[in-house]
Amino acid sequence: MNTIQFNIYGHFCSLSLCLTVLVLCWVTTSCSVNLKQICCSRYQYLPLQNSGCPLICTQLLCIFFEFGLKGKALPILGCAFNIFRMLSIVLSISLWSTNGFVSSVSFPKREEERKVHCVSCCCISTEKDYNSLCERQPIGRLQFRQFCDTRPELRRCVKFLDVVVRSRPLIVLHFKEDNVPEVTKEMVTKCAERLQQEACKELFMECTKLIHDFLSMAPFADYLDSMYYSRFLQWKWLERQPVTKNTFRQYRVLGKGGFGEVCACQVRATGKMYACKKLEKKRIKKRKGESMALNEKQILEKVNSLFVVSLAYAYETKDALCLVLTLMNGGDLKFHIYHMGEAGFDEKRAVFYAAEICCGLEDLHCERIVYRDLKPENILLDDHGHIRISDLGLAVHVPEGQTIKGRVGTVGYMAPEVVKNERYTFSPDWWALGCLLYEMIQGQSPFQQRKKKIKREEVERLVKEVEEEYSSKFSEDAKSLCKMLLAKDPNERLGCQGDGATEVKAHPIFRSINFKRLAAGMLEAPFIPDPQAIYCKDVLDIEQFSTVKGVELEPKDDSFYSKVSTGSVPIPWQNEVRSLPRITSVNVLP
Numbered sequence: 119m120n121t122i123q124f125n126i127y128g129h130f131c132s133l134s135l136c137l138t139v140l141v142l143c144w145v146t147t148s149c150s151v152n153l154k155q156i157c158c159s160r161y162q163y164l165p166l167q168n169s170g171c172p173l174i175c176t177q178l179l180c181i182f183f184e185f186g187l188k189g190k191a192l193p194i195l196g197c198a199f200n201i202f203r204m205l206s207i208v209l210s211i212s213l214w215s216t217n218g219f220v221s222s223v224s225f226p227k228r229e230e231e232r233k234v235h236c237v238s239c240c241c242i243s244t245e246k247d248y249n250s251l252c253e254r255q256p257i258g259r260l261q262f263r264q265f266c267d268t269r270p271e272l273r274r275c276v277k278f279l280d281v282v283v284r285s286r287p288l289i290v291l292h293f294k295e296d297n298v299p300e301v302t303k304e305m306v307t308k309c310a311e312r313l314q315q316e317a318c319k320e321l322f323m324e325c326t327k328l329i330h331d332f333l334s335m336a337p338f339a340d341y342l343d344s345m346y347y348s349r350f351l352q353w354k355w356l357e358r359q360p361v362t363k364n365t366f367r368q369y370r371v372l373g374k375g376g377f378g379e380v381c382a383c384q385v386r387a388t389g390k391m392y393a394c395k396k397l398e399k400k401r402i403k404k405r406k407g408e409s410m411a412l413n414e415k416q417i418l419e420k421v422n423s424l425f426v427v428s429l430a431y432a433y434e435t436k437d438a439l440c441l442v443l444t445l446m447n448g449g450d451l452k453f454h455i456y457h458m459g460e461a462g463f464d465e466k467r468a469v470f471y472a473a474e475i476c477c478g479l480e481d482l483h484c485e486r487i488v489y490r491d492l493k494p495e496n497i498l499l500d501d502h503g504h505i506r507i508s509d510l511g512l513a514v515h516v517p518e519g520q521t522i523k524g525r526v527g528t529v530g531y532m533a534p535e536v537v538k539n540e541r542y543t544f545s546p547d548w549w550a551l552g553c554l555l556y557e558m559i560q561g562q563s564p565f566q567q568r569k570k571k572i573k574r575e576e577v578e579r580l581v582k583e584v585e586e587e588y589s590s591k592f593s594e595d596a597k598s599l600c601k602m603l604l605a606k607d608p609n610e611r612l613g614c615q616g617d618g619a620t621e622v623k624a625h626p627i628f629r630s631i632n633f634k635r636l637a638a639g640m641l642e643a644p645f646i647p648d649p650q651a652i653y654c655k656d657v658l659d660i661e662q663f664s665t666v667k668g669v670e671l672e673p674k675d676d677s678f679y680s681k682v683s684t685g686s687v688p689i690p691w692q693n694e695v696r697s698l699p700r701i702t703s704v705n706v707l708p
Contacts, residue, residue: 246342248334254422256692257353265346272337275329282326357692361433361685366394366442373654376511377401377411378438382445390694392430393446397439399679400669408678414511415441415682421485422689424639425478427498427508430690434683446506448499449653451558454645455494456568461561465596467644468558471497471505472551472599473623473631478507479547480619486516488543490524492550493531494557499653503643516543529577530566534606537578548613548622552603559591564604582606595627 252262266272341347369382378396385392397411418429418441431442451471455461463471475497482489491512498508512526521541525532533549535542556564564586566577586604588597602612602625613622623633635641647653 248338252338255688256696258350261346261350262341265341265344266337272333275333279326279329357686357688361431363433363435368394375509377407383442388694388698391445392442393444395441395443397441399437399439399671403671403675404669410511411439412678412681413514417487417510417513419687421482421487423478423481424637425474425506426481427506428690429687430694431686432682432684434679439679439682444506446498446500448501448503448647450495451497452494453653455558455561462591463558465559465593468555469627470644471558472555473628473633473636474505475507475551475554476619476622477633477637479551482513483544483618486518487513488516489513489547490527492547492554493528494554499647501647501649503646504639529574530563532581533608534582535608537581542608544618545608545611545614548603548611552600555603556586556600559596560589599625599627
């Protein structure tokens, strides 16, 4: 390229850049366009590719097509970028025809960014699983739905699936007495009972399975080659960005865990509030708690339940491993049982909590996870009065067709088979549910009194040999359920007869609980926490951790730390992003 040509090229680039800047200024002052969204989604990773005249002509035609036919639908900023690209390409063609092609001189930095991004996107998801990409992950599900909307035959399938999902709450909604005053309450109850029959609940299951089987074949393969999957990969790239302490704002201490404090925190980018559970590295090493900490992290990451706290992020600092969990502002059941007036709850409230705990245990057991540490302080309330199971440090996976062994748990809540160090599967959780239900109604544990020191051996003897006593606070149904859950022999215990949670849910005490609506979060809790109240000890009353001495961190520990600090967890992160008011579409990056 000679000097004159270079100067001409520079002037044209300057002119087009000035035009772009002017449009940008106009947009920023008079239009509510999210510049960052448009730049990231449409142009940051699609730079000019100068590899020869045929490709340039193709690009030019494509841009004219996009500019001419889709210009009305593009944001003004997109048009400005198109003008800039068109002017650059036209000048490149003229220079190529006179003195050879100018190769990639104009956009060296963007070409480098593109290569980095393409490499990262290619490495983001090696598994091409339909259920994971198109059903479980919220943004992936939405992108696949948008892809299906481009084809009439696929649109019909997706519409059917959506109608099946929407019909469940609609049926419940329209069978309310206030919606249909002409129908008597008795008839509404009768119809609702008929809807709960197995045939009704499973009516469309085979149909939906056939549709998912169809969508997972050729349509899924086409989706993987579409721009919708590329958009999904861009979101995955953003999801995989490093998470550090600077990602969050730290607030007051909420309590303490086994290896460190628990404090409130807020994601700077979204404003979402969480609880940050800190696991001090030296304390973990001193207690040899590496496997316990990693196990809790992996189980929290695996379980996606409305009744179990969710793990949203995992990162490390110089001194601690941090698990960012669902924030539960309502306090724990222990505080509510013993520090909110007379000890214990009325039976209606206790039964509601027992039903939600039963659903949480069912979700854990479906993943073949036995909890093993069910007690009041591990059951937390959210802002709406619903509970979640927390602190899964002692939970463990039970291999299919096998039993496990381990004398772990909290004294007074460990089942007889655990105390005897016998083998078991999920039976200890149902025993602990019986202990917890008893405590919620009576106001004290069945095998030890509050603030009365009893030796561990004596408590274990009571668990193995002595029958619990029932006061007048227990109705016949409550007494019956507690007795069946607290059976000494696990083979005779409710929940251990082969049907698990289904057996417990079928007990007459739960006759007023609609478990389908409960699982969907549609039932109102009997107690709603006051948003202005603090349902926990004062910060000054929380026992401080002593300094760990004589423990040094070594380079070999980094392997363990890297297994825990894996960044964002896909499903919670995608739900967090989708809940933002300013994110109206996942077609563009935030």
